[in-house]
Amino acid sequence: MTSTLTTTAGAALNLGTARELVCRECGSSTPLAAEFACAECFGPLEVGYDFEPVTRADIESGPPSIWRYRKLLPVPDDVDEHPNTQPGLTRLLRADRLAHALGLRRVWIKDDTGNPTHSFKDRVVAVALAAARQLGFRVLACPSTGNLANAVAAAAARAGWESVVLIPASLERAKVLTTAVYDGALVAVDGTYDDVNRLATELAAEHDDWAFVNVNVRPYYAEGSKTLGYEVAEQLGWRLPDQVVVPIASGSQLTKVDKGFRELIELGLVQAAPYRVFGAQATGCAPVSAAFKSGHDVVAPVRPDTIARSLAIGAPADGPYALDVVRRTGGAIEDVTDTEVVDGIRLLARTEGVFAETAGGVTVACAKKLAECGQLDPDAETVLFITGDGLKTLDAVENHVGPRATVPPTTKAVRDALRS
Ligand SMILES: *Cc1c(COP(=O)(O)O)cnc(C)c1O
Ligand SMILES: [Zn+2]
Numbered sequence: 001m002t003s004t005l006t007t008t009a010g011a012a013l014n015l016g017t018a019r020e021l022v023c024r025e026c027g028s029s030t031p032l033a034a035e036f037a038c039a040e041c042f043g044p045l046e047v048g049y050d051f052e053p054v055t056r057a058d059i060e061s062g063p064p065s066i067w068r069y070r071k072l073l074p075v076p077d078d079v080d081e082h083p084n085t086q087p088g089l090t091r092l093l094r095a096d097r098l099a100h101a102l103g104l105r106r107v108w109i110k111d112d113t114g115n116p117t118h119s120f121k122d123r124v125v126a127v128a129l130a131a132a133r134q135l136g137f138r139v140l141a142c143p144s145t146g147n148l149a150n151a152v153a154a155a156a157a158r159a160g161w162e163s164v165v166l167i168p169a170s171l172e173r174a175k176v177l178t179t180a181v182y183d184g185a186l187v188a189v190d191g192t193y194d195d196v197n198r199l200a201t202e203l204a205a206e207h208d209d210w211a212f213v214n215v216n217v218r219p220y221y222a223e224g225s226k227t228l229g230y231e232v233a234e235q236l237g238w239r240l241p242d243q244v245v246v247p248i249a250s251g252s253q254l255t256k257v258d259k260g261f262r263e264l265i266e267l268g269l270v271q272a273a274p275y276r277v278f279g280a281q282a283t284g285c286a287p288v289s290a291a292f293k294s295g296h297d298v299v300a301p302v303r304p305d306t307i308a309r310s311l312a313i314g315a316p317a318d319g320p321y322a323l324d325v326v327r328r329t330g331g332a333i334e335d336v337t338d339t340e341v342v343d344g345i346r347l348l349a350r351t352e353g354v355f356a357e358t359a360g361g362v363t364v365a366c367a368k369k370l371a372e373c374g375q376l377d378p379d380a381e382t383v384l385f386i387t388g389d390g391l392k393t394l395d396a397v398e399n400h401v402g403p404r405a406t407v408p409p410t411t412k413a414v415r416d417a418l419r420s
Pocket of ligand 1: 250252254360
């Protein structure tokens with residue numbers, strides 16, 4: 001392992017205020033590099049910083065994207081001058097009609113369907129690409145459950161990089177097409193996501209100029225999820241919500257929303273206040289929820305079987321850390337059946353005019369369950385993370401919604417149809 005702060009090409013490595021990589025298990029630190037596992041104990045590495053003082057005004061006068069938080073991310077200060085997809089600063093919608101349906105007083109939707117490729121993955125990929133550029137990579141790659149494939153292929157296209165994207169062959173048609181259109185190298189693999197992920201780890205070892213965003217540059221990639229926490233706090237007028245419900249695939253997003261909140265407190269950008277983090281999974285792939293409910297620290301892998309394919313990671317890398325966050329903050333983790341997922345998608349659409357993909361259905365349906373059993377405080381302010389667009393998973397609702405009738409072009413026929 002190298003210890004110099006330079007790229008393989010010898011150029012100075014500029015990753016902003018990022019200082020080192022720190023092992024989340026044993027706490028030992030290592031210089032910034034394309035490493036993801038601790039050399040001492042194989043634990044996952046996380047970016048550590050030397051933050052400079054930053055004010056709300058600094059952030060508010062920044063670009064209308066995640067780059068307004070660039071001083072809190074492992075990216076150079078001029079990051080926005082390189083071609084990038086400019087994700088983030090998505091809508092935070094007050095959701096009174098949904099709140100009423102859930103029996104909660106005040107609910108907000110963090111609507112990440114508005115990102116460039118319509119999911120929260122544009123955030124993490126933009127940060128991974130910026131860091132990968134500094135680390136001397138030339139190709140952007142990933143194993144993906146779908147949304148990451150879209151985001152990597154699009155970000156690479158815009159940056160003029162080659163991309164290599166590996167997906168399970170069973171992926172939704174829409175997610176295959178919305179990746180292939182960017183014309184990178186897309187390969188469908190006969191196997192589950194966990195098979196594809198293992199393959200990516202092997203390929204990363206063979207190709208040292210391929211940045212697998214969620215494998216060999218994962219510590220940088222993961223930091224992109226902090227921006228969800230930053231944005232929610234900024235959009236609430238620089239304060240933290242009381243409780244948040246976050247979907248769990250690998251568990252990374254959930255842990256980083258918490259990290260984002262803690263950093264804002266540490267930097268004095270928000271007042272310290274208790275908040276509770278809740279996790280949401282689909283019952284057909286609920287290893288973290290199962291561990292939570294049985295009081296275990298170990299997350300036993302499962303074989304996924306759910307329509308919520310974007311969350312279908314049977315062996316979630318950050319599962320134990322997600323459990324820690326939920327337990328430390330006094331939250332809970334729930335899981336819902338595929339029928340409830342579809343109901344969740346339809347409830348959100350009907351009450352708020354927001355069409356979410358299956359992961360959003362999972363979040364809404366879990367929020368409903370958590371509210372019904374009294375785990376979510378009805379009087380507390382709640383933020384639901386809606387992380388992907390329903391147009392990507394049309395197959396989930398295809399057999400549940402449609403026109404009331406097909407009628408001849410007469411007013412009588414329309415009237416009759418409306419009456420039925
Ligand atoms: C990837 C993904 C998530 C969660 O990702 P983590 O691996 O837990 O960080 C949530 N929602 C959608 C739509 C996703 O694509
Ligand atoms: Zn370690």
